[in-house]
Amino acid sequence: MKTSLFKIPFLHRLVGLLGAAILVPGAAHAALKVFACEPEWGSLAKEIGGPQVSVYTATTAMQDPHRIEARPSLIARARNADLLVCTGAELEIGWLPVILAESGNAAIQTGQPGQFMAAQYVPLLDKPAVLDRSAGDVHAAGNPHIQTDPHNIARVGAALARRMAELDPAQAARYQARWKDFSTRWQAAITRWEQQAAPLRGMPVVVQHKGFPYLESWLGLRQVAVLEPKPGVDPSVGHLARVAAQLQATPARAVLRAAYQSPRPADWLAQRSGIPALALPFTVGGNARAGDLFGLFDDTIDQLLKAAP
């Protein structure tokens, strides 16, 4: 009797320990494991979580977030995540569903608190009036490239800090404190960027892909042409020539593209019409200066200012 009473709790403890060792390795080091679909959300989660979280970023600034392979490594990382932070608004529709289905992770499935979609906390622009594939790769919910407006980063950050606190209540106070600190620095930076960017208001620009509506609306840039004839459709030489002709009537100051996009269309137009082609970082890691969220906007504004009148 005595031995069995002793044995059962011991066994329980052993099984529990083994289970913990197998199922959550490294649980002692990082409380919250974050799987970020894009670098901007990975950076934001690091700012809020600090040493309390470990962040895995699924894609880099050199990759097209629309077209990512559902690689085995992504499935393995999603398997162990406590929190999935993605853009949503169908940006990841070509690969995230496979990752979710194959991950065997109940916590990050749709509708669970472990799934955080940034686009839900931001008013979306460019909602298509007509949903038809003949219009190219349109997103029904609106344009998903929300990270190019720092106000959106702030909106998403506030919601993300709340979500992280909800998932990891033991560290809630630390998340809130870190968020408050970040938010203060961020608001100051926004004020600085907006002052610097005053000459950009009304500046006419051409974009390669409709990836900058939030940046344009924030800084008051005027988009006069798009190089892609339809979203996701590569521009033909004929189409580029038409854009070049159009620019003679309505001149632009610069042609913008994201770092991951092919430089050829933008460079071709730049050469043809004598305006600079700017490779904006688009997200964290898009170039050497854009090492974090602050660097991302520092570099974006500086590049644009060089093209300003």
Added chain:
Amino acid sequence: MLRPALLAAALTAAFPVHADPQLDALRAELQELKTAYEARIQALEARLQKTEAQTAKAPVKAEPAPVRSSFNPDISLILQGKYAHLEDRADRGITGFLPSGAEGPSRGFSVDESELVLSASIDPWFRGYLNAVLADGEVGVEEAWFQTTSLGHGLSVKGGRFRSGIGYQNEQHPHAWDFATNSQVYDALFGEGYGQDGLQMKWLAPTDIFLEFGAEAGRGGAFPSTERDSNGFPSLALFGHVGDDVGTSHSWRAGLSYLHTRPQERAFEGRDLGDVDVAGGFSGKSRTWLADFVWKWAPNGNATQQNFKFAAEYFQRRESGALSCDDAGVDASLCTGGITGPYSADQSGFYAQGVYQFIPHWRAGYRYEQLFRGDVVFNGVDAGATLASLADYDPRRHSLMLDYSPSEFSRLRLQYSRDEAQQDIDESQFYVQYIHSLGSHGAHKF
């Protein structure tokens, strides 16, 4: 601000005369206009900035963007067809192998099966998937399954009819193939692919490297198994996958799978040494091992411009049991009167393929397929001594393809194959194929 300045500049350019009282007056007037204009613009800008600052501070009530457009299931429809230029041949069986029953391509223009796919979350605990193929006068259920989404711990259970997780290509439907025709390896092993009616359990290890194990138990209704009227699960499959990235540009997956089935009176048709049609059946055990490897490359992991994919699978199949053989028609054959004898086969084969996207939208690929007939013994002697269709011959095929995809939803393909699947045949085949998908954006596996 811009316009008065431009106007002034234009006027200065238009009247490069030195002094003119009238012009001076005009200039002064313009200057006045410009100053007033600028002041007004500045006031407006200040107001705008103030409003913007207020809106930024005010908590934004963002309407939640719908993650899924509605409760309706995701629906997609695949349209595919091809034009094939082939020689006129009586049958397209693979010499040295018992036929899987796969139908070869038709000559001329043919509309391939259209695939209708429906999928959605069932509730917070399950998701469901249906893949039905539509062809003339028939609807086939390729897959119809539910899968758990809420077990956690890397576990998921799938039940219903599904493509077995063995091998690499097996789970892919024809529209996802990189070539217009099925690989000879799969033709010999399973037909289009091996489907299970049963249950599948998968477990993903909690490691940073991808490590997945799966087990399946099924009714085994299709080749190399057969329908049988019995309880239990005559078709058992086990598989394991491992995969990872190397840097940001390379990723890979390797797998090892095993399929065990017990076919009963699995029908076959063939020819004897005198080229007379014979028919019969096989009963016994069929065990298949499959090793697969996939490697993908894209510069910086960005597959939009250029990418490369290599895939290879190797199999070994051992079958042992009894084979019966009899005349298929009125002509007398070596099997006349009916023979039933012990049968054993130890066979193997592989395919290896590379597909390279050299510029956006354009891909070129090459596939080599080679089967090894190995030892096939019927009634104590080499099966080739009785049946020409099981002659000692190693079939192979080369294929070259070029495809163009205007978007993710459409693809046009050209293919040339040199087919040596049958002894004494060396056929050049040409294919033109289209694959179009309508509806929701189907995410493809690695």
